Amino acid sequence: MGEVSKVAIIGTGLVGRGWAIVFARAGCQVALYDGQTGAASEARRIIETSLQDLKASGLIGEPEAVLARITPVATLAEALQGAVYAQESVFEKVDVKRRIFSEIDAVIDSQTQVGSSSSGIPASAFTEHVACRARCLVAHPVNPPYLAPIVELVPAPWTEPETVSAVRTLMEAVGQEPVQMTREAEGFLLNRLQAVLLMEAWRLVEAGLASAEDIDRTVKYGLGLRWSFMGPFETIDLNAPGGIADYARRLGPLYQSIAASTTEHEVWDEALIARVEAERRALLPAEQLAERMVWRDRRLMALAQHKRNVEESAR
């Protein structure tokens, strides 16, 4: 990033705090705003702990320098003043989102662009009524965004192309990996891909073909390895001597046949959920969930460090 930019974080829950780290780590001045009094200051204290963990994993330099760029502010106007970009991460309800976009609209500078962390609701559902709507879009992260760099940029029908490209440039500048949809679709890209795999995973358990544990193992010791550094298209491109067209002609019919053979049961019903939950709780008691989430974040940090090392050594 050339000059120091100011970014506003609107909503300082788990997602907003993650974004604050992303922008401050990259050198931006970050204003933290939350509609609930005291929440922004509390968020900054939680961020301080997260920064210590990141430092311990070698993923950032000095936490103090990063933290010094993060400032809780008392009003939305103060947060947005002079900001090049605002990341909205309020509660995922359409009326809550509509309301905060009205409030943003009342005080926003004419140049500020606004990305919503919405994981499911498209921007068209909560920005139609605001004057600044051409500068609004969805910028959906994966949690926590400072470890999983993906961000999905999804324009509403009225989002201007310049906004998409400017937010893309900003996200790249702060170290994220933006992907772009041409228009809105339910679940965007990431959750659409996750949905079809999860649906099949539940179906396989429902049909009694395998345990949930063995399905997890199939992914973590098999499919997920390549996908963690190549994605599905590059994986098949390298899986036939003649590349992806060769692969598609050989295996397309098999995959279509498999997809056609998936049952259309009502899945995720209570009995099935109870079965899979019982299996999970046998592997991981409920009281160890929080501890295992810490383990997951450490693994994500170690994986991020690993990916950075191999990518740097390949240069």
Place this chain on the structure above:
Amino acid sequence: MGEVSKVAIIGTGLVGRGWAIVFARAGCQVALYDGQTGAASEARRIIETSLQDLKASGLIGEPEAVLARITPVATLAEALQGAVYAQESVFEKVDVKRRIFSEIDAVIDSQTQVGSSSSGIPASAFTEHVACRARCLVAHPVNPPYLAPIVELVPAPWTEPETVSAVRTLMEAVGQEPVQMTREAEGFLLNRLQAVLLMEAWRLVEAGLASAEDIDRTVKYGLGLRWSFMGPFETIDLNAPGGIADYARRLGPLYQSIAASTTEHEVWDEALIARVEAERRALLPAEQLAERMVWRDRRLMALAQHKRNVEESAR
């Protein structure tokens, strides 16, 4: 492994060679057999090169010791004599598989169990006619099995349970991660999960919603990170405060709605394949495919090393 076991490798192409490394690395005596004269000796020479690469990545000790346990043999009878287990990896055609199982049946010891590397054809399609069929099943690996530890065990209706459990124990003893299906299903587990995700990926490109490249990025910078060490069920189990049941009740309806909204176009048609191929070839020219496959294997090796390190340091 307690005492040194003998394993027969039947078919010494890419897959068979990978299996030879798995078993020899773990201390088994490995007999290499291929119906084509000279192929087994040639395979041993290729294995020697692969072992050098593995040594360079720190994934095995001395290549010489591993190689010393691998012996090309001239006949199937010689390969099978005294073997606790045989891994069949001949060409993926049902008549070819049927024929080799007839040949195996004619000379097999009464205790030897046989796993087929078949990636799509179930064991019921090529073992029904043989006397040893109760000791036959599918043991489907991902390539190369010495880097991706998953192996899918899929019994035919006549496979005895003792065979499944003995092969499971053997696979665990040699460092693989077996998963078990209760009965046959097209594509087994891994390719069923891959199929549904790939189908959706092609559909998203077909609908013009995103580029193939951005779909790959969505997986490699997002979804694939957690999946590479947790799998899909543990991922959602840790993605809601109350675990998987909490998650399923909150997000089940969204996923069902997404799955219901997938179009049922005829996909992978020639025009679509040509579009995605053009996009891939712009990113990776055809003449660089082979080089990129070497890169992929190095990345898989580095990832295997990384996973081993973090898992060991967690003990």
